[in-house]
Amino acid sequence: MFQPEFESMERGALNGLQIERLKKTLDRINANNASYTKKINNLTSKEIERIEDIQKFPLMTKDDLRLGYPYGFACAHPSEFMRFHMSSGTTGTPIINPFTRNDIKQWGDIMARCYVAAGLNSEDVVQITPSFGLFNGGFGFHYGAETLGAMIVPIGAGRTSLQLQFLKDFQVTCITAIASYPLRLVEVAEKEGFDFKGVPLHIGIFGSEVWSDEMRSRIENRMGIETFDIIGMTETGGVGLGIDCSAHEGIHVWEDDYLVEIIDPETGEVLPDGEEGEMIVTTLNREGLPLIRYRTRDITAIISRDPCSCGRTSLRIARLKGRNDDMLKIKGVAFYPSQIESILMKRKELGNHYQIVIEKIKGRDSLTVMVETKEDVGPEMSSSVNADIYDMLGFHADKLDFLPEETLPRVPGKAVRVVDKRQ
Numbered sequence: 001m002f003q004p005e006f007e008s009m010e011r012g013a014l015n016g017l018q019i020e021r022l023k024k025t026l027d028r029i030n031a032n033n034a035s036y037t038k039k040i041n042n043l044t045s046k047e048i049e050r051i052e053d054i055q056k057f058p059l060m061t062k063d064d065l066r067l068g069y070p071y072g073f074a075c076a077h078p079s080e081f082m083r084f085h086m087s088s089g090t091t092g093t094p095i096i097n098p099f100t101r102n103d104i105k106q107w108g109d110i111m112a113r114c115y116v117a118a119g120l121n122s123e124d125v126v127q128i129t130p131s132f133g134l135f136n137g138g139f140g141f142h143y144g145a146e147t148l149g150a151m152i153v154p155i156g157a158g159r160t161s162l163q164l165q166f167l168k169d170f171q172v173t174c175i176t177a178i179a180s181y182p183l184r185l186v187e188v189a190e191k192e193g194f195d196f197k198g199v200p201l202h203i204g205i206f207g208s209e210v211w212s213d214e215m216r217s218r219i220e221n222r223m224g225i226e227t228f229d230i231i232g233m234t235e236t237g238g239v240g241l242g243i244d245c246s247a248h249e250g251i252h253v254w255e256d257d258y259l260v261e262i263i264d265p266e267t268g269e270v271l272p273d274g275e276e277g278e279m280i281v282t283t284l285n286r287e288g289l290p291l292i293r294y295r296t297r298d299i300t301a302i303i304s305r306d307p308c309s310c311g312r313t314s315l316r317i318a319r320l321k322g323r324n325d326d327m328l329k330i331k332g333v334a335f336y337p338s339q340i341e342s343i344l345m346k347r348k349e350l351g352n353h354y355q356i357v358i359e360k361i362k363g364r365d366s367l368t369v370m371v372e373t374k375e376d377v378g379p380e381m382s383s384s385v386n387a388d389i390y391d392m393l394g395f396h397a398d399k400l401d402f403l404p405e406e407t408l409p410r411v412p413g414k415a416v417r418v419v420d421k422r423q
């Protein structure tokens, strides 16, 4: 562990620390930002005696933060800001998170914890493939590696051939990426005759997109690595809110820094452990943009608050199933793109790239699933995929398109999995 004093803290002491830091966070909001104070119904740290008292506070949404662009919810003086990161949302006003010096240190610490949870130490060489810029990924992986003392290959996004060359030239042991990027690496490696067995790379840390278990095992098999699922978002202070450890029995959330609740997204009611709902995050150690009960839109469940076999005591959540925003509704049935992905990735004949297209044809919803294939597939493939889709949704896809490899667009950053033409 990088900070065992926090990572393996006994639960009673951990709860005490959470209460202390939550009160401090509320005091900071009250002292620095009158409109934010009003937004939390003028409540103060006096409300907090037990950790459950957080439920007295209202929920905050992405739209609240958007309306506050750029510094409406900031709780430090602008002269204290070192830099900001911006949410990568596709539409509308962006969300800005300004970081103070302490925020950058907090980020470096939790990211170093994540690296150690994935088995790294200061001897490792880390290749950082997310971009360095408004998107938080590049810098987050950078600060963590620097805090740990590992060697950094700061290549950033794109240039896939050069990425492969650097893996070899710099004897990289760990690669970090947006979850769909490893598939692109594999694709280019195959074309160029690059052999992952010939390089020391053995750890991958991926996140920022929902990736199914099936895609995960595909990446692990093709690259010959062990992968770790990292979570976090610009609003919470960037990547590094949590990661799974080598036991791979859920994602540890750094509870001394983040208080997590799961709610029913319809009613806002807090759900018991084990039940699936929307993750709510309260930050306990952030200055620039502290969050009180922020709706992340991520769907997950708390799977355990018991100590893990790795020795860490922080609670564990299930791998993210989807974002509320990504939820698709066709013919009245709700589902996540990752569920279609699971069906496709189970079949080794099918390629790594797919796209779901939804449109209205003659007034009714129509679902097309396009997927690249490595080889010609017969009508049996079509009927078996559609049978699985029927089992899941209660209706068949209107069309299944099996396309030659490299037909679907490759875009920098997050993959475009869904095209909804109804809007």
Ligand code: ZN
Pocket (backbone or CB within 6 Å): 245, 246, 247, 252, 308, 309, 310, 311, 312
């Ligand atoms: Zn663990």
